[in-house]
């Protein structure tokens with residue numbers, strides 16, 4: 408039907424903002440090659456925006472990260488998790504005042520109301536020296552990384568991969584800005600010292616009947632702007648669609664899985680969906696994955712974007728500081744943070 412009202416023919420973003428969750432059965436795959444050539448490429452940004460509104464997840468291909476580097480990270484991850492437990496416990500995450508290092512099985516419980524997570528992991532983030540102003544001021548989560556002694560290649564390889572992830576996340580944030588009718592650099596000064604964590608994960612296989620209280624990774628939404636996930640060939644990631652069904656997001660060679668986290672959902676007034684997901688590894692094989700969680704600067708104020716509210720769609724959430732949201736989630740989901748006073752060593 409022809410629409411004769413010119414205002415409706417050129418709707419403001421706010422008029423078409425409400426996220427349209429759908430009962431998806433598959434996750435869209437988006438080619439990033441045009442975005443690598445033109446950082447504000449309209450058609451690619453629009454396709455990414457559509458996936459973020461309807462599914463909250465997408466695969467990206469031609470993302471610019473060398474496959475050789477991804478493979479090396481997985482190989483080192485396997486070697487790290489194969490180290491004796493004592494060696495890994497020597498860099499237990501509770502020993503770092505800044506939430507860096509190794510965490511054993513059942514330490515991180517992504518759905519603490521229901522599950523204990525059958526996985527172990529290793530976390531790194533921005534490596535900041537003692538004279539960094541945030542470190543000097545004792546801002547939580549700012550400080551140096553910790554590294555396993557026995558693996559000399561571990562640090563340089565993970566640092567290189569971290570740099571690649573940061574660059575890709577910045578590209579995606581630019582595309583998000585375009586898709587949300589903002590200037591391409593809208594987010595730039597809010598993500599220039601990001602709380603971005605790279606995590607290596609290892610999930611042993613679960614045999615027989617899987618109880619809902621012990622999953623590889625319990626149902627959750629991610630906490631930040633976006634997550635870039637590399638998964639091995641084993642599979643086990645599931646996403647919940649709008650009909651409440653769990654849909655598999657199987658590995659696709661040469662791609663990363665990208666998903667929206669809480670802060671981007673809040674920023675966009677729920678135009679972009681932070682979709683529930685979980686991991687169940689019933690493959691009979693060890694599963695490894697490498698998520699990169701991209702959160703804004705600690706002090707970034709996450710408040711409804713100017714293009715994302717209208718008289719009909721007022722802001723759904725009060726503004727929050729990005730760092731506070733992340734700390735709250737860590738405190739709720741990491742066992743060690745429940746027994747120690749969170750982040751006091753930082754102050």
Ligand SMILES: O=C(O)CCC(=O)C(=O)O
Pocket residue numbers: 608624629636638644684685686696697698
């Ligand atoms: O390992 C995966 O595939 C996903 C892990 C995940 O969702 C998370 O750690 O937040």
Ligand SMILES: [Fe+2]
Pocket residue numbers: 627628629634684
């Ligand atoms: Fe997640």
